[in-house]
Amino acid sequence: MEALTESQIITEFQIFDIDVKRGSTQLDRLREVGIKHHLSASDLCNGWVAFSTQHDSCALREDTLDQWEAQLHRHRTPSSRRTVSKTSTPRMYTKESVSLLFEDDENDIIGAYATPEDKARMKGQKRTAEQTTPTTPAPKSRPTHNGATPITPASSRTASAAHTPLRSPAPENGFLSSTPAVKYSQRKNNGSVVCTLNERGIPSCSTRGRGEVVIGFQDTETALKSPYKYMFQKVSDKALAVIDRIEELGAAICRHNSLPDPLPVSQPSLEPAVYVGQVVCEGEGHLNAHSCLLEGPVKSRKCRGCAVKLDISNTMSCCLFPGQVIAVEGINNYSGILIPSTIYDEGVFPPVPTRKVERISGFTVVAAAGPFTTSDSLDMDPLHDLLAVVERERPNVLVLFGPFVDATHEMIKNCNLPSPDMTFDDFFKERVMAPIYSCIKHSRSKLVMLPSQRDVHHPWAVYPQPPFQPSKEELKDNPLAKFAPDPATVSINGVCFGLTSTDILFHLSARTMFRGPSGDRMARLAEHILRQQCYYPLTPAFRREDHQQQQQQQKNETENHNTNSTNSPDDPIEVNLDFIHAFDDRYALLPVRPDLLFLPSDLKPFAKRVEGCTCVNPGRLTKKQSGGTFARIMVPDIPSIPSDFTSDITVQIVHI
Numbered sequence: 001m002e003a004l005t006e007s008q009i010i011t012e013f014q015i016f017d018i019d020v021k022r023g024s025t026q027l028d029r030l031r032e033v034g035i036k037h038h039l040s041a042s043d044l045c046n047g048w049v050a051f052s053t054q055h056d057s058c059a060l061r062e063d064t065l066d067q068w069e070a071q072l073h074r075h076r077t078p079s080s081r082r083t084v085s086k087t088s089t090p091r092m093y094t095k096e097s098v099s100l101l102f103e104d105d106e107n108d109i110i111g112a113y114a115t116p117e118d119k120a121r122m123k124g125q126k127r128t129a130e131q132t133t134p135t136t137p138a139p140k141s142r143p144t145h146n147g148a149t150p151i152t153p154a155s156s157r158t159a160s161a162a163h164t165p166l167r168s169p170a171p172e173n174g175f176l177s178s179t180p181a182v183k184y185s186q187r188k189n190n191g192s193v194v195c196t197l198n199e200r201g202i203p204s205c206s207t208r209g210r211g212e213v214v215i216g217f218q219d220t221e222t223a224l225k226s227p228y229k230y231m232f233q234k235v236s237d238k239a240l241a242v243i244d245r246i247e248e249l250g251a252a253i254c255r256h257n258s259l260p261d262p263l264p265v266s267q268p269s270l271e272p273a274v275y276v277g278q279v280v281c282e283g284e285g286h287l288n289a290h291s292c293l294l295e296g297p298v299k300s301r302k303c304r305g306c307a308v309k310l311d312i313s314n315t316m317s318c319c320l321f322p323g324q325v326i327a328v329e330g331i332n333n334y335s336g337i338l339i340p341s342t343i344y345d346e347g348v349f350p351p352v353p354t355r356k357v358e359r360i361s362g363f364t365v366v367a368a369a370g371p372f373t374t375s376d377s378l379d380m381d382p383l384h385d386l387l388a389v390v391e392r393e394r395p396n397v398l399v400l401f402g403p404f405v406d407a408t409h410e411m412i413k414n415c416n417l418p419s420p421d422m423t424f425d426d427f428f429k430e431r432v433m434a435p436i437y438s439c440i441k442h443s444r445s446k447l448v449m450l451p452s453q454r455d456v457h458h459p460w461a462v463y464p465q466p467p468f469q470p471s472k473e474e475l476k477d478n479p480l481a482k483f484a485p486d487p488a489t490v491s492i493n494g495v496c497f498g499l500t501s502t503d504i505l506f507h508l509s510a511r512t513m514f515r516g517p518s519g520d521r522m523a524r525l526a527e528h529i530l531r532q533q534c535y536y537p538l539t540p541a542f543r544r545e546d547h548q549q550q551q552q553q554q555k556n557e558t559e560n561h562n563t564n565s566t567n568s569p570d571d572p573i574e575v576n577l578d579f580i581h582a583f584d585d586r587y588a589l590l591p592v593r594p595d596l597l598f599l600p601s602d603l604k605p606f607a608k609r610v611e612g613c614t615c616v617n618p619g620r621l622t623k624k625q626s627g628g629t630f631a632r633i634m635v636p637d638i639p640s641i642p643s644d645f646t647s648d649i650t651v652q653i654v655h656i
Contacts, residue, residue: 004034008041008518015509015521016049017604018060029065037072041518047072181626184374184382187655194629194653197607197614211361213396213446215482215492218353219591224485224581227459227466233580241584242278242539243297249325249533250276252348259327259344265296266306268334272341275332278539279324280307287322287513289313294328294338308338317516318343319524321508323539324532347531349611353592357494360638360645365492366390366445368621368630368656369401369501369600370452371409372432375624378411378418380431382622385656386630387439394443395632397492401501401600402452404432412456424457440480447481448490452501453574462576463502463536464587487535489591495635498594498613500535502575505601505617507542523608526599526615533590534583541577595646596633605629607651614646618653627656 006022009030013020020027034044048060051068058064182188217223254262254274262276263269280293295307310328312318320326325347330340372383390398405428406412417427440447451468453461460466467483475481484490487500508525528537582588597615605619618631634650 004031004039004041004044006031009034009044011518011521012041012045013048015604016045018048020060025062026060026065029062033065033069033072036069181624183625184622184627187627189655190385190627192655194605194619194655195607196653197609197651198647198649200650213361213363213493215397215446215448215490218489218491218496218594222586222589222591223488224464224466224585224587227469228581230460230462230576230578230581233578237584238579241579241582245534245583246276246278246297246325249347250327253325253327253344256348257327257344259329262327263332264306265294265308265332265338268332270331270333272329272331275308275328275330275338277307277326277328279310279320279322279326281322282309287320287511289513292320292513294326308332308336311337311339312343312515315340315343315515318345319512319514319516319528320345321512321528321538323537324528347528347533349530350533350590350593353491353496353595355494355641356491358641360494360635360641362637363396363493363635364393365397365399365633365635366393366395366630367399367401367598367616367618367633369618370403370454371406371620371622372404373406373409374622374626375409378409378416378427378431380435382627382656383432384435386621387435389630389656390439390445391443393632395445397448398440398443398445399448399450399497399499399598400436401450401499401598402458402486403454403501404428404452405455405457407454407456428455428457437478437481440478445480447478448499449481449483450486450488450499450501452486453576461574462578463541464578464581485587487588489594493635494641495596496592496594498535498590498597500598501600502536503601504529504536504538505599505603507536507538507575509603510542511538520608522603522606522617523610523615526597526608526610526613529597529599530590530593530611530613535588535590536575536577536582539577539579541575596649598631605631605653607631607653609646612644612646614649614651616651616653621656629653629655 006027009027010020010022020030030044030048033039034041039047048068051071052058052060052064055064055067250262253259254276259274262274265275265277275294275296277294277296279287280295281287282291282293285291289312292310292312293307294310312320320343324345327344328338328340329342329344330338332338366386366389368386372386373380374382405424411417412424417424418431422430436447439445449468451458451465453463453465458465458468463486465486467485470478470481470483484499486502487498490497490499505522505525508528509521512525512528514521514524529535593613595614597610597613599615599617600620601617602620603617605617607614607616609615616631616633619629621628621630630653632652632654636648636650638645638648
């Protein structure tokens with residue numbers, strides 16, 4: 001393992017909005033712990049996030065670091081190893097106790113991050129199960145013959161996933177700060193700027209552009225305009241949709257890198273050859289060097305959906321995630337192992353958009369993503385404060401991303417609405433849409449509104465997601481409002497906007513395997529979306545294997561922490577991906593390279609230029625009981641449109 005540096009530690013902790021200052025005692029202590037326990041910077045960050053989350057998001061201090069190191073030491077000592085008696089009688093298992101076969105290896109992980117109450121409950125459950133069955137040592141789960149992640153039952157797998165810290169899932173509010181969160185009504189940082197991209201345009205960032213703003217879809221053929229039937233797709237149709245995507249993007253990668261025609265992945269070659277396919281994780285678990293497969297297109301008779309093991313143990317630099325289309329140059333020996341010499345994992349950028357205008361008239365945009373209420377109330381104060389900013393600054397366009405009626409809100413889940421006779425649709429119309437319509441009538445700002453799969457009142461909880469369906473009378477009374485699907489590629493005065501309300505950054509960060517020098521991780525994740533030419537390139541999408549157990553685990557964490565129920569981050573395993581409409585109908589694909597790409601996420605807000613595209617994460621308007629952030633964008637007047645003008649766009653991330 002390479003030497004642990006201070007820069008690596010600072011970079012990893014900044015992802016979770018933890019400010020570790022250079023030269024501080026906390027940084028020296030973290031580096032000491034990492035070197036002592038042989039931890040990389042990412043493992044060090046993951047361990048602290050897990051420990052802090054289990055201890056009420058404790059601050060990063062010397063005493064808490066001492067407690068964490070003591071916990072690490074306890075769970076790494078040889079005394080924790082279990083011994084198995086050689087003289088034991090056979091044990092009989094029932095359907096209630098069969099999960100004990102797989103518990104032993106996971107109890108160490110669960111115990112490392114569980115609270116004392118959880119540990120006591122797990123021990124009690126194990127003793128109860130053992131009293132009802134004859135005793136015999138439970139065999140440990142073993143890896144498969146090729147070292148891949150073993151497949152475990154759903155009950156055991158879900159329990160392990162619930163307690164094992166992943167690479168990047170953030171705490172419930174999407175951020176982990178070293179200081180306690182301040183309630184929304186007591187915040188003092190409202191209006192302060194978090195970060196700025198292109199400071200030259202700050203004086204005009206809140207100035208309304210002159211002239212009329214024209215909004216339309218960039219490509220009407222790839223714009224989802226109406227609802228569709230879902231849960232009605234054949235496996236063969238899903239496979240063909242994925243195959244066409246692999247062949248199309250794979251051919252583009254080969255052309256871009258001047259590679260010869262690829263061979264089917266099932267065809268061995270002792271000479272270096274080129275193979276194209278998508279990355280697949282063998283078994284259930286996180287993608288790693290031992291579970292990485294390359295799956296070729298199943299349409300080819302020679303290939304027939306064959307997958308070969310991708311041996312990346314000696315690869316120095318790569319960035320892979322499941323569903324990623326790549327080209328590999330290497331040797332495919334007769335043992336079914338592909339040894340790569342070069343991995344072309346970057347994909348190809350989509351084409352530059354065709355402008356329908358000769359010049360760009362300047363305009364301003366305010367963009368915000370839900371939730372629009374705090375976790376302890378259904379009062380719309382955060383939304384009203386945002387609309388007050390809109391009425392004061394009068395931007396040309398207001399872009400709002402869901403959720404608007406958040407299904408993860410505890411009061412929504414319990415149907416504790418302001419009135420007993422109120423429905424979710426009533427709440428949306430009266431508490432959300434009514435003040436928004438009133439605001440845009442006064443400010444004369446045009447509205448672009450995207451739904452979310454967390455919107456409980458939206459009848460299509462599927463991705464791609466159709467737009468809201470207001471009545472004809474509502475549209476007639478509010479001509480400034482435009483309802484877009486998720487995702488959507490929109491043109492505003494000739495400037496191309498890529499919009500999505502799904503937290504793809506959070507999902508990718510948890511499933512990506514990266515090797516190489518540390519760099520800008522958020523920019524790298526955004527670049528994946530551009531190069532894969534897809535708003536959601538991750539397949540299979542995150543899904544919930546046991547919904548009831550997940551809910552119970554969240555309830556136990558809330559009780560153990562003695563806190564109120566909170567808005568959880570966008571739950572990654574609730575994404576229901578419709579392959580036919582996403583890939584075959586191209587509703588989830590990027591038809592062109594957008595000038596601005598909005599990626600609302602629970603991760604740290606940012607505004608970055610990535611390969612000619614301005615990528616923006618405006619953050620969430622609320623974070624649990626605290627205030628969040630929104631984005632303010634200024635596009636200047638451009639008399640003659642150059643090939644790349646995104647460097648002139650100004651973006652500010654502002655506290656609400």
